[in-house]
Amino acid sequence: MAHCDEDLLALLALGERDVTAEETLHLDGCGVCRDLLDGFRRAVVAARVDPAGAELVAPGGHNWAAIHGTLGLAPALAADPLAADPPAAAPPAAAPLAVDPLAAPAPASPAPMRKSASRRRPEAPAPGDPPRTGTAGRLPRRAPWLLGAAAGILLGAAGAWTASSVLGQSTPPAAGPAPTTAPAPGAGPTAAVIGEAVLTPLGGHSALGSALVEQLPDGTRQVVVTLPERQLAGYREVWLGSADLTRMVSLGVLGQGSQAFVVPGGLDLTAYPVLDVSDEPYDGDPAHSADSLARGKLSLRG
16 A cells, blocks of 8 residues: 555644544554654644643754854854853854844834724825645655644744743833824823813713823824723724814724824814714724714813
8 A cells, every 4th residue: 555645644643534444554554654643743742732731841952053043143152051061152253243132123013094084074184194635655745834833833942942041031022002003102201292181971981081182302293092991892993073073083093091192294183173082893884983982172282
């Protein structure tokens, strides 16, 4: 009988189908297919194991050598930090191109997605803003997706263990701001407050909030909204509207606590002086739901 197809062995390892009597007979007598199936099963176990209860094994020195070379670390860090008796560091040679192992490129912020205006058709701001099959009689090649998953798990664990030992525990970089929000509420002493509003609850809601309009040194304006979280069926969205609410512009989704939202550069706040926070259902409709949680009129300075 020809060797078992590797995709078939992968399915058996994953438990996607039962082994037939004919396949069992072949596996009992074919060491090549049996070893391949055992390897697939070990990869599946490694992928499904609970990390909290897993017993970690110290990685070999070749793992740190690969990490050291890939990151371009200093020669003084070439020795395996987990070795029982690490050799003395070699004297510094010509300095390679240094790469900070903790530095990570800032995630690209997608362009803010602005919802359309209210159901009254409010105005928008000015523009500018082939599968392989097995072959009988041929030794099966190892399924790359399954072995790749196992290799990623093992090398990832080794890299995390080793880098943690050498570089120490570090605080992960803070996540970037949400696409529709400003850098941070209350930008510090360099931010000038140019307006404010008290957000009064509406329509049976009870949350009382506030809003500040700030201008940053680069001229950017932001609205810092504070409104206590309430149990809602949908999500909260912040709007700027005209005095009669016939025109509304969405600033973004409001999470918990205080949050800052960038005011579009071409938006005249005197024409949009009302700040409104709405309860929006998950219905895919970008328009205002007509269910306002709180609302207030901006009092601008200057």
